[in-house]
Amino acid sequence: MSADMNKAQNAALDRSDERVRHNDTLLGAAKASIDRIRSGDLGMLPVALGLIIISTVFSILNPVYLAPNNLVNMLFDCATVGIISLGIVCVLLLGEIDLSVGSMSGLASAMIGVLWVNQGFPVYGAIAIAVVFGAMIGAVYAQLYNRLGMPSFIATLAGLLALLGLQLYILGPTGSINLPYASPLVRFGQILVMPAWLSHGLALLPGLVMIVMGLRMRSRRLAVNLSSSPLSTLITRAAVLTLALEFAAFYLNKGRGVPWMFGLLVALVIILNYALTRTKWGRSVFAVGGNKEAARRSGINVRAIYTSCFMLCSGLAALGGILSAARLASSSQQAGTGDVNLNAIAAAVIGGTSLFGGRGSAYSALLGIIVIQSISNGLTLLNLSSSLRYMITGGVLAIAVIVDSLARQSRASNGRA
Amino acid sequence: MTQERSGLPPKGETILKLTKVSKNFGAVSALTDIDMEVKAGEVVALVGDNGAGKSTLVKILAGVHLPSSGTVEFCGREVAIDSPGTALELGIATVFQDLALCENLDVVANLFLGHEMSPWGLDEVGMEVRAWTLLKELAARIPSVREPIASLSGGQRQTVAIARSLLLNPKIIMLDEPTAALGVAQTAEVLNLIERVRDRGLGVIIISHNMEDVRAVADRIVVLRLGRNNGIFTPDASNQELVAAITGATENAVSRRQERKATESHEKGGLSA
Numbered sequence: 040m041s042a043d044m045n046k047a048q049n050a051a052l053d054r055s056d057e058r059v060r061h062n063d064t065l066l067g068a069a070k071a072s073i074d075r076i077r078s079g080d081l082g083m084l085p086v087a088l089g090l091i092i093i094s095t096v097f098s099i100l101n102p103v104y105l106a107p108n109n110l111v112n113m114l115f116d117c118a119t120v121g122i123i124s125l126g127i128v129c130v131l132l133l134g135e136i137d138l139s140v141g142s143m144s145g146l147a148s149a150m151i152g153v154l155w156v157n158q159g160f161p162v163y164g165a166i167a168i169a170v171v172f173g174a175m176i177g178a179v180y181a182q183l184y185n186r187l188g189m190p191s192f193i194a195t196l197a198g199l200l201a202l203l204g205l206q207l208y209i210l211g212p213t214g215s216i217n218l219p220y221a222s223p224l225v226r227f228g229q230i231l232v233m234p235a236w237l238s239h240g241l242a243l244l245p246g247l248v249m250i251v252m253g254l255r256m257r258s259r260r261l262a263v264n265l266s267s268s269p270l271s272t273l274i275t276r277a278a279v280l281t282l283a284l285e286f287a288a289f290y291l292n293k294g295r296g297v298p299w300m301f302g303l304l305v306a307l308v309i310i311l312n313y314a315l316t317r318t319k320w321g322r323s324v325f326a327v328g329g330n331k332e333a334a335r336r337s338g339i340n341v342r343a344i345y346t347s348c349f350m351l352c353s354g355l356a357a358l359g360g361i362l363s364a365a366r367l368a369s370s371s372q373q374a375g376t377g378d379v380n381l382n383a384i385a386a387a388v389i390g391g392t393s394l395f396g397g398r399g400s401a402y403s404a405l406l407g408i409i410v411i412q413s414i415s416n417g418l419t420l421l422n423l424s425s426s427l428r429y430m431i432t433g434g435v436l437a438i439a440v441i442v443d444s445l446a447r448q449s450r451a452s453n454g455r456a
Numbered sequence: 457m458t459q460e461r462s463g464l465p466p467k468g469e470t471i472l473k474l475t476k477v478s479k480n481f482g483a484v485s486a487l488t489d490i491d492m493e494v495k496a497g498e499v500v501a502l503v504g505d506n507g508a509g510k511s512t513l514v515k516i517l518a519g520v521h522l523p524s525s526g527t528v529e530f531c532g533r534e535v536a537i538d539s540p541g542t543a544l545e546l547g548i549a550t551v552f553q554d555l556a557l558c559e560n561l562d563v564v565a566n567l568f569l570g571h572e573m574s575p576w577g578l579d580e581v582g583m584e585v586r587a588w589t590l591l592k593e594l595a596a597r598i599p600s601v602r603e604p605i606a607s608l609s610g611g612q613r614q615t616v617a618i619a620r621s622l623l624l625n626p627k628i629i630m631l632d633e634p635t636a637a638l639g640v641a642q643t644a645e646v647l648n649l650i651e652r653v654r655d656r657g658l659g660v661i662i663i664s665h666n667m668e669d670v671r672a673v674a675d676r677i678v679v680l681r682l683g684r685n686n687g688i689f690t691p692d693a694s695n696q697e698l699v700a701a702i703t704g705a706t707e708n709a710v711s712r713r714q715e716r717k718a719t720e721s722h723e724k725g726g727l728s729a
Contacts, residue, residue: 052585052588052589053584053588053600053601053602256581259581260581263581263585265581265584265585265588317577317578318575318576318577318578319572319575319576319578320575322561322565322569322572322578323569323570325558325560325561325565326558326561326565326569326570328560329558329559329560329561330556330557330558330559330560332556333555333556333557333558333569334558334569334570335540336518336520336540336550336552336556337540337556337569337570337571338539338540338541338544338545338570338571339569339570340541397558397560398560450606451606453607
């Protein structure tokens with residue numbers, strides 16, 4: 040008995056309950072992740088499986104699919120909708136939705152054309168105005184929700200039409216404005232890639248950061264008598280990540296290289312991920328998405344959280360729209376229409392952000408858009424008509440939502456929320 | 457919990473004073489002219505039947521509802537508790553009946569929700585240590601503070617909710633039916649905990665339907681009936697007096713049942729004799 044007591048006192052602060060199984064080895068860590076997947080916490084699994092299936096099928100159908108330059112193109116395309124999807128993640132975490140991101144991106148691309156090319160504003164001024172205008176639209180949605188209790192679904196559906204109308208109005212009868220090819224904005228959207236040495240260097244960074252942060256966290260936890268994950272797990276994860284990223288950089292550099300625009304997307308994802316996981320604001324976003332009333336009673340300013348998320352969503356949609364104008368070198372009536380909306384939402388859901396709020400991460404936008412863009416790119420290579428492309432993308436979205444629902448039910452029955 | 461609390465009023469001084477507080481929901485008056493006092497280092501039990509207005513009163517003090525009329529004085533100052541944030545800032549912590557926990561977040565995140573350490577780069581290690589220390593002091597048996605709340609049992613959730621209310625060093629803590637979902641041992645632990653909190657000089661308001669629990673810890677028992685004050689009792693008041701005040705009649709379902717039982721046993725005794 041007393042030996043037992045001694046053991047409990049010597050154990051780390053979080054290791055005194057004998058009922059919990061601890062996974063202190065590499066094998067244990069693997070076991071834990073299998074347990075998590077079984078209980079419905081799928082993590083990156085659907086994305087990984089999806090990418091393997093997609094790339095196998097398309098490269099069989101058309102060998103060009105996996106060629107470095109095609110992948111570089113794909114990354115250029117990823118960046119525009121990916122940034123829109125990043126905003127969608129913010130509102131989905133609250134359990135809300137913004138259906139107007141497509142129209143917002145179209146309007147922003149029209150604003151760039153009109154303000155910059157037609158009115159002669161400096162390009163950065165035009166970008167700033169478009170992004171701020173987008174954020175203001177988000178603030179309007181949030182006020183409609185906060186003050187009038189208007190469901191975001193309806194408010195943004197109204198916004199979808201209204202913003203599209205505004206886009207058509209400011210573009211006027213000509214309906215399209217060409218952006219100058221030689222301008223830095225268009226070059227950024229079409230040509231600019233990182234030098235090879237830089238892309239390799241950047242690919243090393245995540246692994247290094249992971250190890251440095253992991254070691255710091257470990258020493259801090261040991262100092263205050265908390266258990267920490269074993270070194271072997273940390274080093275293995277960092278090594279696998281670094282190898283994968285270095286190979287990706289190497290492969291892309293066999294083509295044109297890593298697009299700066301994709302770099303921008305990744306940077307934004309990392310910033311948002313930090314904000315969501317390591318700041319009070321992010322914690323509050325998850326709390327509001329999980330249990331709004333509980334969040335309110337904890338003293339969280341729920342209205343401010345709604346406002347910030349909707350503003351971020353519309354602001355990022357505007358930024359995505361500007362980049363897609365840069366990518367196409369034109370502002371047109373077609374910008375932001377069609378499947379932009381659904382692709383952005385589908386990407387977030389496929390990446391693992393729940394439609395029901397309170398679960399997800401910034402990385403889901405990045406992973407999801409890679410999946411969506413791989414499909415879209417593959418279908419383009421096969422020269423399929425847009426009728427078929429819409430049907431297939433629709434099917435993929437349906438599957439993603441079904442997986443989300445099933446995983447949610449499984450989590451509920453396994454007590455993981 | 458171990459560090460010295462500063463700014464607590466001396467024991468016996470009135471912390472919270474309600475004067476003629478009323479609350480209407482449309483045509484329904486949920487509370488009418490409620491007067492109540494809570495002193496430092498005192499446990500006040502709030503009892504009453506279903507619909508007596510106990511939870512409404514708690515929600516007013518927690519800043520969830522605004523009173524329709526009447527004044528609330530806190531530490532001698534008249535205050536308007538217009539949001540949950542204000543209540544927490546004043547030092548009124550509440551454990552709601554529905555616990556108000558976020559099931560998707562882990563224990564640490566729930567404990568510190570709205571009051572995270574270092575908001576621009578959350579101090580997860582610091583928060584986890586504080587969480588373990590606090591839970592240890594409450595003799596709580598939580599297997600892991602990094603599991604989402606959804607995986608905890610009802611009693612464990614109750615413990616987390618109480619621990620959370622103590623984290624901010626409040627002056628008053630309100631517990632809405634704290635023992636309703638708990639087992640025998642856990643109930644005793646919560647009652648011990650309430651006494652420990654009282655001995656530190658906090659005011660405690662406890663709502664309960666369990667007369668045994670109420671009399672075990674309360675220094676005063678405030679009875680509400682149909683939204684009005686219906687007497688203040690000490691714990692040595694008889695069960696009958698309390699039930700009479702709660703139901704509003706000396707002749708009530710409980711007394712009738714007791715009478716019947718008494719007669720039955722009397723008759724039985726008569727037969728066997």
